[in-house]
Amino acid sequence: MPSRAERNRIGGPNPAHHVPSQATLEHFRTVLAEHMAKKGLRSTDQRRLIVETFFGKADHISIEQLLEEVRKQENGQHVGYATVYRTLKLLTECGVAHERKFGDGLTRYELADDTSHHDHLICLECGDIIEFEEPRIESLQDEIAQRHGFRLTSHKHEMYGVCASCQAREKN
Amino acid sequence: MPSRAERNRIGGPNPAHHVPSQATLEHFRTVLAEHMAKKGLRSTDQRRLIVETFFGKADHISIEQLLEEVRKQENGQHVGYATVYRTLKLLTECGVAHERKFGDGLTRYELADDTSHHDHLICLECGDIIEFEEPRIESLQDEIAQRHGFRLTSHKHEMYGVCASCQAREKN
């Protein structure tokens, strides 16, 4: 089982990730700007840098990974942890990002892209995260919520197991 | 939204919880005893007290709640956090308990009772946790896992929203 630090490395770029369209990003920029205007918050170099870096990177990124990416860029060297936490909280508040906790102790973030509604398959061997969509499950969820009188706001559906390539590797 | 401390209080006895049969508990006692025997571990007053308290309490209990319950009992006053953590880890290792993280920063535990396979509906207003079962979702999960070549070991399916009574209360 990979250590926490290893997982932080592993979860990087993943070909299975949905790539958001420019239109989507533009929409999110507007949502964020409006949220900040309404609350009297300010647009700073750091916030813009963090937000754009987040937009450009794969989903399921952790604070640590994101900070690392931010610091790779010019102007980003001096950005601190706290600012990344505060900015991601901002994105979460205005609905641009979702927090995900996959149980390895790290909080990961992903774009709240409604056009790519998905859940997750997680490999316990290599830490790989695969997205899946299944509309039939979505409707069963609605049915269950209705049965219990719930008004749903969100859900989390994760399946844990061993991915195909790790199974193949085990056979050796 | 309830604070962390409030949630810790809220999650107490819940009529929706499945009550394990004596046979189930007896089975788990055996499983635990065998696991401990195999590993050369010892049965102590504290372990027995913690385990039986856990067996007797509602599911979704946090370490803090469990320790509180343990300390209410005679012989339990001096039990420390570490021992509860270590004992619950033991129960988790041998498959008698499952860890659950509902994203409020607390780890909760429940009996791994196979006869009550369920997932969770969580009210974001009052923190109530309701269990549900839906075999049609289970089979869709298998289908998805197969589609991606995964061998599943477990899953987590949680739906968040507002429960019926909180919705009714809002109407006032």
Added chain:
DNA sequence: TTATATGCAAATTGTTTGCAAGTAT
């Protein structure tokens, strides 16, 4: 000009660990 933002370090929270003393086997 003035309220908000930043970076740092210190504080907090949940959890784990080292260790001396206690105890099951």
Added chain:
DNA sequence: ATACTTGCAAACAATTTGCATATAA
């Protein structure tokens, strides 16, 4: 007698917060 356990306190890791300084508006 020997190894496992315990409770405590200290260590940890992720996250949050206080505060002096910097900066957007």
